[in-house]
Amino acid sequence: MKYPNLRHVRAFVEVARRRSFVAAAQALHMTQSAVSQAVARLEEQIGVQMLDRSNREVVLTRAGEELLPAASRLLEDAERMIQHGGEWAGLRRGSLRLLSISSIAHRLLPHIVRQFNERYPAIAIEVDDDKDQPLRQRIKAGEGDLALLTCDSTEQNFRTLPLLRDRFVVLCPTGHPLARRRTVREQDLRGVTMIMLKRGTVLRSYIDGVVTRLPLDQPRIEVDQMQTLIGMLEGGLGVALVSGLACPSPALTSVTTRPFSSAVEVSRLVGFARPFSSAAPPAAAAFARLTLEYLKSGQTVLPKGVSRLPVRASDLSAFLA
Numbered sequence: 001m002k003y004p005n006l007r008h009v010r011a012f013v014e015v016a017r018r019r020s021f022v023a024a025a026q027a028l029h030m031t032q033s034a035v036s037q038a039v040a041r042l043e044e045q046i047g048v049q050m051l052d053r054s055n056r057e058v059v060l061t062r063a064g065e066e067l068l069p070a071a072s073r074l075l076e077d078a079e080r081m082i083q084h085g086g087e088w089a090g091l092r093r094g095s096l097r098l099l100s101i102s103s104i105a106h107r108l109l110p111h112i113v114r115q116f117n118e119r120y121p122a123i124a125i126e127v128d129d130d131k132d133q134p135l136r137q138r139i140k141a142g143e144g145d146l147a148l149l150t151c152d153s154t155e156q157n158f159r160t161l162p163l164l165r166d167r168f169v170v171l172c173p174t175g176h177p178l179a180r181r182r183t184v185r186e187q188d189l190r191g192v193t194m195i196m197l198k199r200g201t202v203l204r205s206y207i208d209g210v211v212t213r214l215p216l217d218q219p220r221i222e223v224d225q226m227q228t229l230i231g232m233l234e235g236g237l238g239v240a241l242v243s244g245l246a247c248p249s250p251a252l253t254s255v256t257t258r259p260f261s262s263a264v265e266v267s268r269l270v271g272f273a274r275p276f277s278s279a280a281p282p283a284a285a286a287f288a289r290l291t292l293e294y295l296k297s298g299q300t301v302l303p304k305g306v307s308r309l310p311v312r313a314s315d316l317s318a319f320l321a
Contacts, residue, residue: 004042006078009071011038012050016068019058087122089282095124096283099144102226103245104270105129107303109148112294116287123283132202139273145284147273150202155273161288161319162271163295164245167305168207170258171247172239179256186262190215193238195229198222202268207241210266230255243268244305257304269309272319280320288320 014024015035025032043049050064060068087093100109105127113125130138132150139147140157151160170184178184178192194216197204221238223229229240234254247257260266272288274280280288294300295308302308 002045004045004074005038006075008038008042008045009074011035012042012064013068013071013075015039015051015058016060016064016071021058091120091282091286092122094122094281094283095126096146096281096287097144098125098127098287099135099138099147099149100127100129101132101135101149101270102129103243104148107245107249108300111300112287112291115294116290119290120283120286136273139275142275142277145274145281146287148270149273151269151271151273153269158273158275159319160271160273161311161315162269162309163291163311164270164302165307165309166243166245166268166270167307168210168241168243168260168266169247169305170239170260171233171242171255172258173233173236174254174256175236176239176256178239178258181258183259183261186210186214189239191217193218193221195221195223195232195238195240197226197229198224203243203246206243206266206268210241210262210264213263241266244303245270247303247305259305267305271309274319285320288316292316 011024011028011030014027015021018024018027021032021035025035028035030038039051043051046067048063048067049061050067052059052061052064084093098109106129109127113127116123116125128138128144135144135147135149136157138144139149147158151162170178170189172178178188181188194211194214196207196211199205199208199222218238221232223232226242226246229242230248230252232238233240241260244257248255272291274284292311
């Protein structure tokens, strides 16, 4: 189906309302002949005459009387679409769906989301926090506008923009002997019970290579959830090797974080991800820019072991394009 040209529809509506081609031409800043041609082309496309030009005054035919309300609504809908589109582009209307791993969701997102709300109060934000693997599937499927997750340099299913280097640290009960050390070395873990997440989690995959080298001579404790791991630590059952972002807030004084010295640094990259399919929506682009501003400003003290990566303006532009 071939849809009518809005310019032709507007010409018809103006002539019908003013009952004059001359008055319509003046209102539309067009020549009278251009208005007449526009109406004629619309009538030709629709297949019916809508204006009777036989009298000195322009009169609507019966078909024109019936079609005028629909033509007027078409123009109103088009104007409304343009207005709303401008509001979306100008961040005066819209929504943003964020996907985030839990360690980012509870440590950094609250501060960034608060500033985003202050700057763009008309944008509704939905945050879905989950584990890395489900989020990777969801961003690949295009379910979210923007994701914060572990970045893999070999990723080919979606765009990534690393923001932070998240080093692994030793987490132990505050009263544990290792809590008194400035840095915990591999050999310091001899005779210590390790508490770790079960195989299959992203965090566990980063430490498996290190664990095989550690002088562990005690049975390990494996759990499914980070909250359970923290509870085991608070119960004095052992120590854990976790990423800095996964560590609880310093407000939790029952556990202590110490740097981990290993022959090979254990760390992961954390950053933005988004679908390949199209350019980033305006709200997602604004959120990405604000996040970089926030990290550069030093408004927050990053957890121990976490450092900001340099991100060039060209890197951000390529990610959002």
